[in-house]
Amino acid sequence: MDTLETPRLLLRPLTADDTAFIIELLNDPSFIQNIGQRNVHTDEEARTYITNAALNSYAKNGFGLAAVVIKETGEVTGMCGLIRRDTLPDVDLGYAFLPRYWGKGYAVESAQAWLKFGWDKAGLTRVVAIVDPANEPSVRVLEKLGFVFEKMVRLAADDIELRLFATENAEKKNRS
Numbered sequence: 001m002d003t004l005e006t007p008r009l010l011l012r013p014l015t016a017d018d019t020a021f022i023i024e025l026l027n028d029p030s031f032i033q034n035i036g037q038r039n040v041h042t043d044e045e046a047r048t049y050i051t052n053a054a055l056n057s058y059a060k061n062g063f064g065l066a067a068v069v070i071k072e073t074g075e076v077t078g079m080c081g082l083i084r085r086d087t088l089p090d091v092d093l094g095y096a097f098l099p100r101y102w103g104k105g106y107a108v109e110s111a112q113a114w115l116k117f118g119w120d121k122a123g124l125t126r127v128v129a130i131v132d133p134a135n136e137p138s139v140r141v142l143e144k145l146g147f148v149f150e151k152m153v154r155l156a157a158d159d160i161e162l163r164l165f166a167t168e169n170a171e172k173k174n175r176s
């Protein structure tokens, strides 16, 4: 998978060396509340998560969740990427950041780079995002990115209803 670059950030592939970061992020209360309990507590569980959630996707799709790194300091702030799920017809955008890096525009900046990659390199025409209705900060990020609310969805029969947002490649739309 490519490393993407923005003015302040590098979006690089996750590796087996990112276990400490993954354990911290996946056990943050904001991650558990808004995304879910992944039960990743040990180095081994983190390596398995990195393989299943990221490396397998890089190999299959050429994209996936990337580590979002501040160029100047090398700090890993969160992860962001495009995800192809069996449960959704469209590729979706996912992101989560450690709370100490919130409010600095990193979610918007990294997601913009992934959308550009989606349109220009992966040939996508539409990207969706699914959000817990209570997750206002995430809805703000999506609206800044130009996503529009479409409908409520349930990814599994026993899941709560989530809000599905979508955005389309503006250039393709204008040509058609």
Ligand SMILES: CC(C)(COP(=O)(O)OP(=O)(O)OC[C@H]1O[C@@H](n2cnc3c(N)ncnc32)[C@H](O)[C@@H]1OP(=O)(O)O)[C@@H](O)C(=O)NCCC(=O)NCCS
Residues within 6 Å of the ligand: 030, 031, 034, 035, 078, 095, 096, 097, 098, 101, 102, 103, 104, 105, 106, 107, 108, 109, 130, 131, 132, 135, 137, 138, 140, 141
């Ligand atoms: C959702 C989440 C990623 C949002 O993170 P965030 O840090 O608020 O996102 P950003 O900073 O990129 O953008 C939002 C805010 O930063 C501000 N911002 C943008 N550029 C900035 C800059 N250069 N300096 C300071 N602030 C900036 C924006 O104005 C915006 O604030 P506003 O909405 O009050 O106007 C974060 O809350 C999170 O990780 N939550 C837990 C996981 C999660 O819910 N993931 C989403 C699942 S759908």
